[in-house]
Amino acid sequence: GLNGEDKQSGLAKHNQSLTYDLFAPEIIANPYPLYKRIREEDPVHYEASLGYWILTRYQDVEAALRDERLSANRRTLFIQQLGNLDVSLIQNFLQLADNSMIEKDPPDHSRMRKLANQGFTTRALESWRGIIQKTTDTLLDQVQHQGYMDIVSDLSVPLPSLIIAKIFGVPESDRANLIQWATDISSFWGVPSGNNIEELAQKADTSAAQFTAFINQLVAERRQKPGTDMISLLTMAYTEQNLDFAELPSLCILILNAGRSTTTHLIPNGVSALLNHPQQLQKLKDNPALISSAIEEIIRYDSSVSFVFRIAKEDIEIGGQKILAGSVIALGLGAANHDPAKFTLADNFDIERSPNEHLGFGPGIHFCLGAVLARMELNICFSTLLKRFPNLQFDSTRPALPRRNTFVLKGFDALHVRF
Ligand code: HEM
CATH class of the missing domain: 1.10.630.10 (Cytochrome P450)
Structure with a gap:
């Protein structure tokens, strides 16, 4: 759940105490309401419990996928996960x-x-x-x-x-x-x-x-x-x-x-x-x-691939947040595909939806x-x-x-x- 709010300051929104539980059973059952909340509360979010940034807006996710300052080489991340192996x-x-x-x-x-x-x-x-x-x-x-x-x-x-x-x-x-x-x-x-x-x-x-x-x-x-x-x-x-x-x-x-x-x-x-x-x-x-x-x-409505991951090659700024070189960024394809700024009635399932420029x-x-x-x-x-x-x-x-x-x-x- 949401553990802290620090919106008043208007300064650095990067707030380590703002944290969401992506593994809660009701979120696993249906994550879209949570994505909506993150998109509204902290659209470029640093999730301290996971150690990475999460993007939830269509515009940010799409731009990140085309950003040459982000690398697809996740080898260091993988090696880290191996621990002492x-x-x-x-x-x-x-x-x-x-x-x-x-x-x-x-x-x-x-x-x-x-x-x-x-x-x-x-x-x-x-x-x-x-x-x-x-x-x-x-x-x-x-x-x-x-x-x-x-x-x-x-x-x-x-x-x-x-x-x-x-x-x-x-x-x-x-x-x-x-x-x-x-x-x-x-x-x-x-x-x-x-x-x-x-x-x-x-x-x-x-x-x-x-x-x-x-x-x-x-x-x-x-x-x-x-x-x-x-x-x-x-x-x-x-x-x-x-x-x-x-x-x-x-x-x-x-x-x-x-x-x-x-x-x-x-x-x-x-x-x-x-x-x-x-x-x-x-x-x-x-x-x-x-x-x-x-x-x-x-x-668009419920793809299997909810996130893809990238690593910042240099210090960058996304949505007013400073993201340091080496940071891991989770690009929320599922969140982007439910963004009302891009899709009308974004949470509705409409097999005739047109246009449908999903990021799936x-x-x-x-x-x-x-x-x-x-x-x-x-x-x-x-x-x-x-x-x-x-x-x-x-x-x-x-x-x-x-x-x-x-x-x-x-x-x-x-x-x-x-x-
Ligand atoms: C890349 C989704 C089916 C082969 C990707 C990426 C996504 C994706 C989101 C981008 C990954 C990234 O940017 O890190 C899907 C979905 C599928 C599907 C939702 C089915 C519903 C397939 C199939 C094949 C395939 C059937 C091959 C037979 C690939 C390959 C890449 C890729 C090789 C890497 C492309 C590259 O690095 O240039 N896919 N995919 N995918 N997909 Fe699919």
């Missing part, structure tokens, strides 16, 4: 992390992004549409007969991983391994805390070594015999530029993991938003052409590389779900499960529905 134990992991485009600033980022774009050409994307439809249908076939499902474990967890594995052209017999390695790596990449950190580290490092070896082998094969899969496209892009392939395993793990948990958690958020707004759901069923607009509204994919140089693919996946997933299961509803025979206990990657641990 001996980093020589995670060399394979660190090699993947250090070559990751999402951590780079220009000029490295610009060079890497140009190459990465070659894996997402319009032609390639169109050729993957069938994969997405088939994967969605296969998962729904498995639950069709029972009349109920968990949106998370039956659909949104397996869907994005399987799609990327197929798009990479990974043989069926290797897909489970690939997904397991990616999961081990991302569990450690999150915020490693707690006393099993050594165990997580060891698992992540072993998986990083296996993942790297596996991708290197695929790259070698595709170099000899290129196909239309994404690994072939990326390998060709690197070959044309005469670059060595050391960065490719990093790019592959980034594509795999950036596209996995984001989509996994967005799908149940969207299903929940639709089921909680029956009139909107009915409108969409009556007019399936609204699906693209509905997907944009789902991303993070504008600026790190704008989601997979946005077109994500939109295609979500489009097909929601359309198919509603077409095949027109009576979709919350499963009232099962207890409602709380939200995931984090404010960064917002989602559900499970979401039971009937159809």
